[in-house]
Amino acid sequence: MSEIALVTQLKDKFGDGIVTVELAAIDAWVEVTASALIDVCEFLRDVEDYHYDMCNCITAIDYLHTDPKKAEKVDWAPHIELVYHLSSIATKKTLVIKVKIPRWKDEAAQQLPEIPSVAGVWTTAIWHEREVYDLSGVNFIGHPELKRILCPDDWEGYPLRKDYEMPLEYHGMRGR
Amino acid sequence: MSATNIDDPRVIEFDVRTDEMIINMGPQHPSTHGVLRLALRTDGEIVSDLEPHIGYLHRCAEKIGENLTARQFVPYTDRMDYLAAMNMNLGWALTIEKLLDHDVPEKGRHLRVLICEMNRIASHLVAMGTYGLDLGAFSPFLYAFRERERILDLFEKTCGARLTYSYIAPGGATADLPVGWTAECSKFINQFKKVIPEFHTLLTTNAIFIARTTGVGILSPRMAIDYGCTGPVLRGSGVYHDLRFHGEERYTELYDGYEFDVICADSETGKYPSSHQEVYKDGLEYPDVPSDAILGDCWHRFYVRMLEVVQSVRLVEQSIVKYDACSGSHGEPIKLTQKLPVGEAYLETEAPRGQMGFYVVSDGQSNPWRVRARSSCFSNLYVTAPLCRGVLLADVPAVVGSLDVVMGEIDR
Numbered sequence: 001m002s003e004i005a006l007v008t009q010l011k012d013k014f015g016d017g018i019v020t021v022e023l024a025a026i027d028a029w030v031e032v033t034a035s036a037l038i039d040v041c042e043f044l045r046d047v048e049d050y051h052y053d054m055c056n057c058i059t060a061i062d063y064l065h066t067d068p069k070k071a072e073k074v075d076w077a078p079h080i081e082l083v084y085h086l087s088s089i090a091t092k093k094t095l096v097i098k099v100k101i102p103r104w105k106d107e108a109a110q111q112l113p114e115i116p117s118v119a120g121v122w123t124t125a126i127w128h129e130r131e132v133y134d135l136s137g138v139n140f141i142g143h144p145e146l147k148r149i150l151c152p153d154d155w156e157g158y159p160l161r162k163d164y165e166m167p168l169e170y171h172g173m174r175g176r
Numbered sequence: 177m178s179a180t181n182i183d184d185p186r187v188i189e190f191d192v193r194t195d196e197m198i199i200n201m202g203p204q205h206p207s208t209h210g211v212l213r214l215a216l217r218t219d220g221e222i223v224s225d226l227e228p229h230i231g232y233l234h235r236c237a238e239k240i241g242e243n244l245t246a247r248q249f250v251p252y253t254d255r256m257d258y259l260a261a262m263n264m265n266l267g268w269a270l271t272i273e274k275l276l277d278h279d280v281p282e283k284g285r286h287l288r289v290l291i292c293e294m295n296r297i298a299s300h301l302v303a304m305g306t307y308g309l310d311l312g313a314f315s316p317f318l319y320a321f322r323e324r325e326r327i328l329d330l331f332e333k334t335c336g337a338r339l340t341y342s343y344i345a346p347g348g349a350t351a352d353l354p355v356g357w358t359a360e361c362s363k364f365i366n367q368f369k370k371v372i373p374e375f376h377t378l379l380t381t382n383a384i385f386i387a388r389t390t391g392v393g394i395l396s397p398r399m400a401i402d403y404g405c406t407g408p409v410l411r412g413s414g415v416y417h418d419l420r421f422h423g424e425e426r427y428t429e430l431y432d433g434y435e436f437d438v439i440c441a442d443s444e445t446g447k448y449p450s451s452h453q454e455v456y457k458d459g460l461e462y463p464d465v466p467s468d469a470i471l472g473d474c475w476h477r478f479y480v481r482m483l484e485v486v487q488s489v490r491l492v493e494q495s496i497v498k499y500d501a502c503s504g505s506h507g508e509p510i511k512l513t514q515k516l517p518v519g520e521a522y523l524e525t526e527a528p529r530g531q532m533g534f535y536v537v538s539d540g541q542s543n544p545w546r547v548r549a550r551s552s553c554f555s556n557l558y559v560t561a562p563l564c565r566g567v568l569l570a571d572v573p574a575v576v577g578s579l580d581v582v583m584g585e586i587d588r
Contacts, residue, residue, distance in 0.1 A: 026274060026521045053401050056524065057533055057550035085522055085533070085550070089401050089415060092422045096522070124404030127558045135236070150231040150587060159236050160546075 003028050003095065006050055014040060019100075029083075029096035034115050037099055041121045044086060050093055052086040055122035058129060059083040060136035064103065064162040078103050080113060080138060101138070103161075112139040119143055135160040196224060201572070203232050209306065209576070210583030212557075218569055226564045226572070228557055233587035241547030246272045246346055246536070247512050249547065253534075254340035256549060257585040259302050262295035262331075263527040264585075265344035271534040272346035274426050275521040276510070283499065284348045284507030285430055290495040291334070291344065293488040294361070297368075298327040299528035300481045300488075303580040307478060308379055310577035311388050316378040323371055326364055333357060346514075348507020358496045365492055372486060380482060381463045389475040390468040393563040393575035397472070403562075404555035407530025408484065409579055411440040412477035419526035427525050433498070436490050439483040441471055448483055474578035481580070484528075513542045529553050529580055549588050553581040 007021050010030065017036025022029050032040050044052040064078040065071035071078075084097040105111040112133075117140035119126045129140045130149040137158030140146055148155060157164050168175045202213040211232035217225040237256065241249050246268075253268045254261040266288055273280065280288070305320030328338045333354055335343040343349055379385050395405070400413040410417055418438040420431050437449040448465075469475045516538035524533035530552025537546040556579050563575050 026519055054404060056404065056531065057522070057535065057548065059535055059546070059548045061537055061546045083535070085535070087524075089410075089417050092417075094424070122404065123402045124555050124558065127554065128404075131554075135238070148231075150234040150236075152231070159239055164239075 006047070006095075009047065010040065010043070013043065027085075027094070027096050029098050031098040031100065034099050034101055037097075038116045038118060038121065040097065041084070041118050044095065044097075045121055049091065050095075051088045051090040052093070052095055053089055053122075054087050055084060055118065055125050055128070056087050057083075057085040058118075058125060058132055059085075060132045060138050060160070062103070062136060062160060062162045066163050080136065082115060082132070082138065084118070105139070112137050114139045114141050116141050117143040117146075134158075137161060194220075199569075203229075209581055212576070212581065212583055212586075214560075214572065214576070216564075216569070216572065221569050223564050223567055223569055223572060226561050228560055230554075230557070230583070230586050233583050235588065237549060237588045238547050241536075241544060243543060245513055245542040246516060246544065247510055247514065249544075250345050251340065251342045253549075254342055255584055256551070256588055257299075257527060257529060257532070257553075257582050258339055259582055260295050260299040260528045261339065261341050262291050262344060263299075263525065264532065265342060266292050267523070267525040267527065267532045267534050269344050269346045270426055270525060271521055271523040271536055272510070272516070274523050275516055275519060275536055275538060276346070276514075278347060278510070280348050280507040281505050283352075283502035283504055286495045286499040286502060287349055287353060287506050288344060289430055289434065290353075290358075290361070290492055290499055291331075291349075293491040293495065294327055294330065296488045296528045297485050297492075298324045300485050301327075303481055303528075304375060304379065304478070307577045307580070308385075310573040311385060313379065313382070313385065316375065319371070319374060319378060323368055326368075330357070330361055330364065333360075345509035347510040348505070350509055352506045353499075358500055361492065362496050365489055365496075369489060372482075372489075375482065376463050380479065386466045386468065386475065388571075388574055389478060389578070390466055390473055391470050392474045392567060392571050393578060394470050395472040395477075395559060395563060399559070399562070400472070403559040405530070405559055406552050406555065407526065407528070408439075408477055408480045409530065409556050409559070411438070412480045412578075413472035414441045414443055414476075416440045416443075419524060419531055423526065424523055426523065431491075434491055434494050436487045439480050439487060441465075441476065448479070474574050477578040477580075515540065515542050516544060524550065527552060529582060529585065530556055532585075551585045551588060553579075553583075553586045557581050557586055 003023055010018050014036050017033050020031040061081045063076055079100050080103050082099045087094045101113045101115055105113050117129055129143055132138050133146050134148040134151050166175050197218050199216045199218055201216055203211040213229040215227045216223050237252050240252055250265055253264040256264050301320040301324045305317035308316035332338050335341050395413045397413045397415045400410050416438055421438055441448055518538060518540045520537040522535040524531045532552050533550030535548035536544045539545045560576055564572055
């Protein structure tokens with residue numbers, strides 16, 4: 001595993017910022033805290049011998065069982081996981097970064113959870129983060145123009161959330 | 177000019193609006209390649225800013241994927257990049273196989289290379305033909321579609337569909353190639369090889385085409401990587417990166433034992449690999465790079481695709497020989513309700529338009545917990561705004577066309 005050296009560097013540099021390291025998974029991943037995300041990403045982009053200069057994909061996964069019986073059986077509390085797939089044109093290496101955040105900043109007020117934007121590290125993240133905001137409802141702090149991208153501007157709700165309900169009506173069009 | 181000067185014979189322009197104007201282009205516009213809407217801010221004929229609006233074809237395929245099994249999702253991948261549906265099928269199939277740790281027999285491997293490279297040719301032919309249309313040249317489109325039609329005829333014989341194949345499935349392919357198919361395919365390839373120089377005569381060396389595309393929309397390698405551009409757009413900027421060589425092992429091992437080149441201008445000499453000349457043993461001359469062309473402009477992106485077609489021809493020729501030498505199974509698709517192991521897998525393949533990635537997260541059921549499609553055109557399209565700043569209004573279709581976007585894949 002060539003990533004071991006990198007992980008040692010990461011742990012030395014960021015300490016508590018690195019939560020979990022899973023190198024035995026199908027795709028090796030490193031979980032970091034939301035507060036350390038930007039520094040870790042900048043480090044990964046510029047680090048010698050690795051140079052993760054391309055951000056291939058940003059995904060948000062909603063972990064929530066709407067069925068209470070199923071929710072009892074799982075060992076995780078509801079949360080959202082952000083997954084950053086990175087690769088390097090220079091060294092042809094790949095790495096996965098994960099960040100866990102709550103599903104809401106304030107659920108009663110429907111305030112979206114927050115995470116720092118990596119748009120300053122890789123420009124391509126601007127559109128990818130807009131898509132995550134649009135479909136999964138995550139607020140990227142520091143993003144230059146956070147607005148919906150695939151859904152219309154007046155769309156309500158976040159379709160890729162597990163508790164999303166399809167609207168019955170949209171501008172006179174029947175939903176189902 | 178104020179209106180009081182109206183009687184002054186020296187004043188030929190008065191009351192002309194000189195402020196910036198917002199122009200809407202699309203979503204129903206022939207040269208936006210589908211339902212893409214561009215909001216352009218123009219200063220006279222110069223585009224000062226541009227914003228692409230996407231989502232008109234959004235079906236939320238990712239949410240649909242959560243409600244279907246891995247095998248059932250295959251037809252939805254067809255409808256992403258509908259001009260290269262075989263390559264989309266392959267991307268999804270490999271991702272599921274990666275999660276299942278399932279290997280495809282030798283015969284299935286060559287079948288996949290054969291089919292996917294044929295689809296790459298068909299896809300690049302559309303890119304070439306419609307790019308001519310964007311710039312006002314109608315004839316190349318007819319030539320390109322004539323050849324593409326023959327590829328679609330061949331595909332129809334494999335699976336019955338002409339556009340949305342669902343042919344390659346996780347585990348292998350839905351059926352083996354029909355008897356005599358490879359012979360028909362090599363007949364087509366032999367005939368097609370003679371036609372490729374026609375395309376170069378029609379477009380690559382056409383003086384008007386060169387004038388319209390060289391020096392327009394220059395994308396630097398650094399910017400291409402920063403904006404996440406992949407595929408011919410990235411290689412057109414001189415970045416040596418092709419997942420068929422540099423991708424994950426599960427994908428590159430498909431191409432083990434095949435001889436082909438990454439089409440990319442050499443960073444020092446600026447020359448493209450010359451292996452395409454070997455395909456034509458009679459020493460056919462290929463057009464030189466025009467002196468006005470700058471690495472990373474529209475012409476280079478177009479030329480990369482044209483040369484990739486020849487590499488695909490080489491691959492198809494090799495795969496026919498290898499496929500015919502194999503016996504046994506081509507790989508049976510997985511069961512319709514096959515349970516996926518707990519875990520997650522991400523895999524990118526080199527589709528004709530760039531790196532198409534699929535990400536699947538499973539909690540042990542047959543329906544994935546989360547499906548994600550990383551679209552190559554999505555990232556490639558984002559770069560239009562910086563590329564179009566400062567170009568002439570008439571050059572906007574030249575830039576957008578050179579990126580070769582398919583809206584079905586962007587909007588998913």
